[in-house]
Amino acid sequence: MKREMLINAALMAGLLVVPLWAWAVDEPFTITLATRVAILALAAVGLNIALGIGGLVSLGHAAFFGIGGYAMGILASHAQTYDPIMQWPLLVEGTKVMPVIWIVAVLAAALAALVIGALSLRTSGVYFIMITLAFGQMLYFFAISWPAYGGEDGLSIYVRNDFPLLNTLDPIQFFAICFALLALALWFSARLAASPFGLALNAARQTPQRVEAVGLSPFRLRLAAFVLSGAITGLAGALFADLNRFVSPVMFSWQTSGEIIVFIILGGVGRLYGPVAGAALFITLEHFLGEVSDYWHIFLGLLLLAVVLFARGGVIGTLAGRKVAHD
Amino acid sequence: MRYRAAPGTGGASTLTTILFIEQVLNGLQFGVMLFVMAAGLTLVFGVMGLINLAHGSLYMVGAFAAAAVAGATGSFVLALGAALAAAAGAGALVELLVIRRLYDREHLDQVLATFALILIFSEGTRWMFGSFPLYLDIPDALSGVVTLPGGIQYSLYRLVIIGIGLGIAGFLFWLISRTRLGIRIRAGESDREMIAALGVDISKLYTLVFALGAALAGLAGALVGAIQSVQVGMGEPVLILAFVVIVIGGIGSIKGAFVGALMVGLTDTLGGLLLPGFFRLFMENAAATSTGSALASMLIYILMAVVLVWRPQGLFGPQT
Numbered sequence: 044m045k046r047e048m049l050i051n052a053a054l055m056a057g058l059l060v061v062p063l064w065a066w067a068v069d070e071p072f073t074i075t076l077a078t079r080v081a082i083l084a085l086a087a088v089g090l091n092i093a094l095g096i097g098g099l100v101s102l103g104h105a106a107f108f109g110i111g112g113y114a115m116g117i118l119a120s121h122a123q124t125y126d127p128i129m130q131w132p133l134l135v136e137g138t139k140v141m142p143v144i145w146i147v148a149v150l151a152a153a154l155a156a157l158v159i160g161a162l163s164l165r166t167s168g169v170y171f172i173m174i175t176l177a178f179g180q181m182l183y184f185f186a187i188s189w190p191a192y193g194g195e196d197g198l199s200i201y202v203r204n205d206f207p208l209l210n211t212l213d214p215i216q217f218f219a220i221c222f223a224l225l226a227l228a229l230w231f232s233a234r235l236a237a238s239p240f241g242l243a244l245n246a247a248r249q250t251p252q253r254v255e256a257v258g259l260s261p262f263r264l265r266l267a268a269f270v271l272s273g274a275i276t277g278l279a280g281a282l283f284a285d286l287n288r289f290v291s292p293v294m295f296s297w298q299t300s301g302e303i304i305v306f307i308i309l310g311g312v313g314r315l316y317g318p319v320a321g322a323a324l325f326i327t328l329e330h331f332l333g334e335v336s337d338y339w340h341i342f343l344g345l346l347l348l349a350v351v352l353f354a355r356g357g358v359i360g361t362l363a364g365r366k367v368a369h370d
Numbered sequence: 371m372r373y374r375a376a377p378g379t380g381g382a383s384t385l386t387t388i389l390f391i392e393q394v395l396n397g398l399q400f401g402v403m404l405f406v407m408a409a410g411l412t413l414v415f416g417v418m419g420l421i422n423l424a425h426g427s428l429y430m431v432g433a434f435a436a437a438a439v440a441g442a443t444g445s446f447v448l449a450l451g452a453a454l455a456a457a458a459g460a461g462a463l464v465e466l467l468v469i470r471r472l473y474d475r476e477h478l479d480q481v482l483a484t485f486a487l488i489l490i491f492s493e494g495t496r497w498m499f500g501s502f503p504l505y506l507d508i509p510d511a512l513s514g515v516v517t518l519p520g521g522i523q524y525s526l527y528r529l530v531i532i533g534i535g536l537g538i539a540g541f542l543f544w545l546i547s548r549t550r551l552g553i554r555i556r557a558g559e560s561d562r563e564m565i566a567a568l569g570v571d572i573s574k575l576y577t578l579v580f581a582l583g584a585a586l587a588g589l590a591g592a593l594v595g596a597i598q599s600v601q602v603g604m605g606e607p608v609l610i611l612a613f614v615v616i617v618i619g620g621i622g623s624i625k626g627a628f629v630g631a632l633m634v635g636l637t638d639t640l641g642g643l644l645l646p647g648f649f650r651l652f653m654e655n656a657a658a659t660s661t662g663s664a665l666a667s668m669l670i671y672i673l674m675a676v677v678l679v680w681r682p683q684g685l686f687g688p689q690t
Binding site: 094100102162163165166168169170172173174176177178180181184185187188189190191297301304305308312338339340341343344345347348351352355 | 415421468471477478479481482483485486487488489490492493494496497606607610613614616617621660663664666667668671674675678679682683
């Protein structure tokens, strides 16, 4: 495990050093790429709580990513037109303050995860995969056909939202916010995995009968994990929308759900820092292969196939060389 | 993108019953095509225990093969043959190269490997045919409308699709319950070690079942391709609806897939027709239209949620 800790530290240091170097030589685009890595890794860290510890293969996490995005879009668009969201029974106005937006995004995503989780967790295995995928698609079509917030065209925000004392329009400062949240989420999921809750959840993945026999409910453990997982992915969605200053139904699409899982797998299943490695590899490939060929998805597909069939540990597993403790 | 049956091509009658019957027929047409998709998926899952996300890619392969052959020869029959052959061939090839390594793997691995196949198929098709949609014309003999009893005018081609879909359903029921291959498929569903021990070449059976499912998907793609455009990414929305069908009907059940597909087809088509009108009863016009159409887009998923609460294993799924 020591070697894995070194790799993890190198990963985070790399994610910090590359944008700092880009800042020093004035390459804002590279900083934006690093910010994307941090945000997408955060989304995958969220999914990894359900998938890595709980064994819940959710193919619908785009739902929470999109809800986070739309929470930001709706609040900020009302704030920029000074048009309250609702006036009765109480006055609710839009806001451009990031921490407030984050809280709304997290709560909205958690609520959605509670409803979707409560329905989907009545089943397991393949049913669960298909149902989460279907609920994600439901929100996608809802976002397309609901005209109030842009429908298919999405919603643009003129200026990035504010964070107290920082200038969020400066790429490196916005990166710092995203990186800090990623580090916080990683710390949180490490604590969670080692907590009694995390251990029980892990046990519910391996032998649900025994968990039940000691008086715990696997359903409740999984639902709690699913809600936490959706909430973190929702936070990432709010940041992603802020990075692009744009939200659209694409955030809800099934490809987004697939990509979030792909980050975890490329990095290594069951590895805490797998999402960071996977998101970094994905964005790097997208950037360099995308320049070489318009059809870079073919190479991504072949790489993914090779990882699934032959190198199941992903990047971290290959480098650390040891099987993950619970595999 | 939305896989929804277009409004009927019948006369522009204002009579609501005629519109209603047209939409019921559209719903049936949509439903039987979903059945043809879902049948392959549910067979593959029932026999091999595999979740195949790339089933939508085989639908796309069928549609592109049909459009290319129809463009070159002008024959719709040849185009359908090409769709069947291309999809079955692609299915068999993929089964031999990739899928058979996945039978003993976790569902997560199956999801990822077949997701990778979607990327390869989609980008490969884009590379071969370009990003612009192709068009596949309805053959002259099947274009135009027929007058049904009661004076309803309806597209002949869509009626033929309904007929073909029902024919395939009959064929599959016969295949599964009356033939030697069907016996082996059912035996494979209940005990794969036992039928291997009895001397059935299980890996050949798996390739055959996978290719059969692929051929059905390719045929559906070609038939639907003639009323919509043929483009990259056309398969996945249909695939997800086929999943909804399977969740409603129960995994592994052909009968469940048939009932589920008709329920989804009719709910989607009639929801789009009736819901805006329903909301107009107590809301102003514009708000009713937007609320109604937004809710209609979610209706089949709400149907799925209701079935889940009531019977988590699906209407015809095995009792757990």
